Amino acid sequence: MNTKTITQFPIPNFFDRAKVGEVWRVPYQDRAVQAETWAKQQRILPAAKDKTRICLMAIDVQNTFCIPNYELFVGGRSGMGAVDDNIRLCEFIYRNLGVITEIAPTMDTHTAMQIFHPTFWINDNGEHPIPIATIITLDDVKQGKWKVNPAVSYSLARGNYMAIQRHALHYVQKLSDNGKYPLIIWCYHSMLGGIGHALVSAVEEAMFFHNLVRHSQTNFEIKGGNPLTENYSVLRPEVMDGSDGRPIAQKNARFIQKLLEFDAVIIAGQAKSHCVAWTIDDLLSEIMAQDPKLAKKVYLLEDCTSPVVVPGVVDFTPQADAAFQRFADAGMHLIKSTDPIQNWISI
Template sequence: MSTQTTKQLPIPPHFDAKKVGEVWRVLYEERSHDAQAWAKKHNIAPAAKDKTRICLMVIDAQNTFCIPKFELFVGGRSGTGAVDDNVRLCEFIYRNLGLITTIYPTMDTHTAMQIFHSLFWVNDAGEHPAPMTIISLDEVQKGVWKVNPAIAHSVAGGNYLGLMRHASHYVDKLSDGGKYPLIIWPYHAMLGGIGHALVSSVEEALFFHAIARNSQTGFEIKGGNPLTENYSVLRPEVLEGADGRPIAQKNARFIQKLLEFDAVIIAGQAKSHCVAWTIDDLLTEIVAQDPNLAKKVYLLEDCTSPVVVPGVIDFTDPADAAFKRFADAGMHIVKSTQPIETWADITL
């Protein structure tokens, strides 16, 4: 008989929904003692004993995307999207503490000299493109935007011509692959910076889960390659350089790890970008292996929001269309407030 806790649990008293939109220090020692006491009080067994193994993948729940006034806050149409999403996400984790076997947070991770950052590009006047500039293949071919020669030493060992060839090839591959065009993003999720860190309330919930369930949090880092973007944690946007040699590879290890679970729950930011492309890549792998595996994937639709810049761009409709496509393929769209035992195709 399974010792897995199937009932929903109360929210621990330390959780404060009003603080989810703020940055603060997690009190690890206190939380560790609290989590152990909580597990004992509610008879929460170690995750290793789970009969039904459930994974929660939390995509890029970092300050840079989830805290108002940070670089790429995902407000959605409501203007408070990511904050509201993370309140629900934390509550979902706490309520289902005895059911979630392992949590995998992905972390967008960048440095200054990357192909989607301003410093990488320059025009004849010596100006760098402003954030949110779209760089087209035509502009690269005509020399409107060129690779900044000053970065060649740091990025390509001084091979400026090779870097230029790669830049042209890269923008061409994006257009061929039906991906988003090359967008110059504001500097964000900078390695070592406060924007790179997980949202404090989410970090606390993940730590609490790790202690209560004796289950190591599985951090997945993405986005550090200077020569390609990495919306998806499962594979970069472009895999090879202009010479056909690989510059990156898909995350086969993590893909296989996910598909070994009985259920994979996905939440995070942003629904229109990193979430959508990660699910899309996962679906591609599923279709290649066994389309029926799509039934083990559950999308927490109330714990993710699309990119919306009022008066500029609104990715809500494309994001919703992507989720409909995922559902049509067999994935389940669920809400965090629905008890997991009521979800279709899951047996506890």
């Protein structure tokens, strides 16, 4: 391991830990002026000069998942998981401004009529499934317990109800065949154009500051807009073909290749049990197909991610921990944001 000393920079005075769990307007122009001054004071070079290229992928660090009382707040077992995770994530970015080459936040992006939202489904009583409490299985669709809501066929299938109903059966069949989680009905979340879709203000501020200090454009990756499939992973949707065998979506080959070209990829975000685990799993599959040794360039910030826990309803902590152990067994590194970066990446 390279023992070269890497400067850990101080946390800028404008960062306020107490505001990480709140939504507010980032003062862009003020931060832009401060970023230019900060780069000069701390003698931080542009990212283009990095000899070791490091990408920080921040998965779905959005209000909908990270702000208490928002739609799908990821509290973890502590009840404040995502907020605490984002405090550590912001501080990690600020301390390591000089070595993080690029930040790639993923953005879960949805509209109302999607296969995992209540309005997509209906039962014989005209009722929609209850969010989070409802799991739709293959048997449920085969037996007609849940059917596609005929009203959505106008927008999603050009009025062809039978085609979208065939897709629904095909979809849950594929989930079952591929060993995926069964279809969970989620409450409306990450709605395009809504406040919940936006990045957490404190994290957005840290990324904006990094962008201007390092002269490295933040690389936003959008996922989840296809109404006919879930997209937990930014790298590929859960199901990529329709009932007729034709493709309805494709894996994000461009982003996969870009990630693997970095010398190191650091991953954080929400939720550890779902979008984070699914993305890492897809990245690992690509790595195994290309070169298993590439797993060693992936670092998982375990203290900057939390699993889905709904007290008294569901706790995905064991599944999340098992997934991360599997990633570690494959060669990926489980690390903490407070560890000096030179302890785990050769700079």
